[in-house]
Amino acid sequence: MITKAEKTKAFIIETVAPIFNKNGYAATSIADITKATGLTKGAIYGNFENKEQLAIAAFKFMVKSLMREIVKHMDKSDSPIEKLLLISDFYRNYYRYTNKMGGCPILNVGVDSNHQNTLLLEKVRTIIQRIQDQLATIIEEGIELGEISTEINAMYTAKRIDTMIQGAIFMAYTMDDDFYIQDTMNQIDKMINEELRA
């Protein structure tokens, strides 16, 4: 059964996630949180142990919804090479899409938590690792199916793609220019078609 508190908890997370994502952990106060939710400290601390645990829940929520979207998009094809192209295609809308939630949580929390919050940094690392593993798995499947050259190192290539994507996201947000993402996705497509394809 879904209790009142569970609904409140979900509501707090949804409301607070973009605030943490935009402002960062230290620059987000409990007052910001109560103001945005319209709730009081009692409700917040009744549902979350402390600010840190709320920030972790918010990060997980953003990543989860992001991952859901990308998997949904990716599953439009069964072909590994098509899947890779669908991933870059997903990121073509990333700037517009993530602007609503205050930017890319992986980039923002990754930088924000470094030297500052061990628990959060750990969560970011886990997510990045998972993304790269999934990318590598798709590439390996492509190799097995003969779509992708056997010369390709799946993990290296996965890391390379992920690195390019994160660079593009950083540049796009810092310079407020979607070009970086579009151009990088073109480069990744080129790489898929000209280097990966068997």
Place this chain on the structure above:
Amino acid sequence: MITKAEKTKAFIIETVAPIFNKNGYAATSIADITKATGLTKGAIYGNFENKEQLAIAAFKFMVKSLMREIVKHMDKSDSPIEKLLLISDFYRNYYRYTNKMGGCPILNVGVDSNHQNTLLLEKVRTIIQRIQDQLATIIEEGIELGEISTEINAMYTAKRIDTMIQGAIFMAYTMDDDFYIQDTMNQIDKMINEELRA
């Protein structure tokens, strides 16, 4: 003549720069600053208008010393294509080098200031623009000297290289793994040799 205050000012900036870089603007308190410098609020506010101006001075200081190093390294050759290879070579030591100062100031302040501090963000943008302009100039010189293919778009290529570098820096710091930088620099070298070269 070099006054006492000028020396103190420089000392404060040097001491405080890595703290701001590591912790971010909001997470760095005036108390952190007085503790690190051994000075009091009087000395800090006697030399800087406020926390924001100090953070800006600290950012400029870090970028200036970083730029000095990269230019010094780059000037080991007169050939544009060699200059490009020397840039990627410089970044091969970037992780170790910037760890001392608490990470890459462009990445850190770029992410930290977004949605938070307009003045700082503006400084970051100016620096990124300058880096890309300088990269583009080198590429153009390479084209004029016949070292680089006339097919190459200097500004696009400059942006592409810069984007890859920033992605590598983010990944290296977030995952605490220098591999991302080394691999990306290999990729950039490959790009220079196989795509740019006339």
Place this chain on the structure above:
DNA sequence: TTAGTAATATACCAATTGGTATATTTTAAG
């Protein structure tokens, strides 16, 4: 309807925040 409990609000806490006015010390010129 009522009692018990779950959920939220209120009032409060010490510590810290960025910043300032003023007192004190340090410096350099005469």
Place this chain on the structure above:
DNA sequence: CTTAAAATATACCAATTGGTATATTACTAA
């Protein structure tokens, strides 16, 4: 050595910080 000015230290400010103990309200099962 003296003195004015420059530089730094001290003491203080209201506002805000994350967090808690307790009071109040909302909900649900009997």
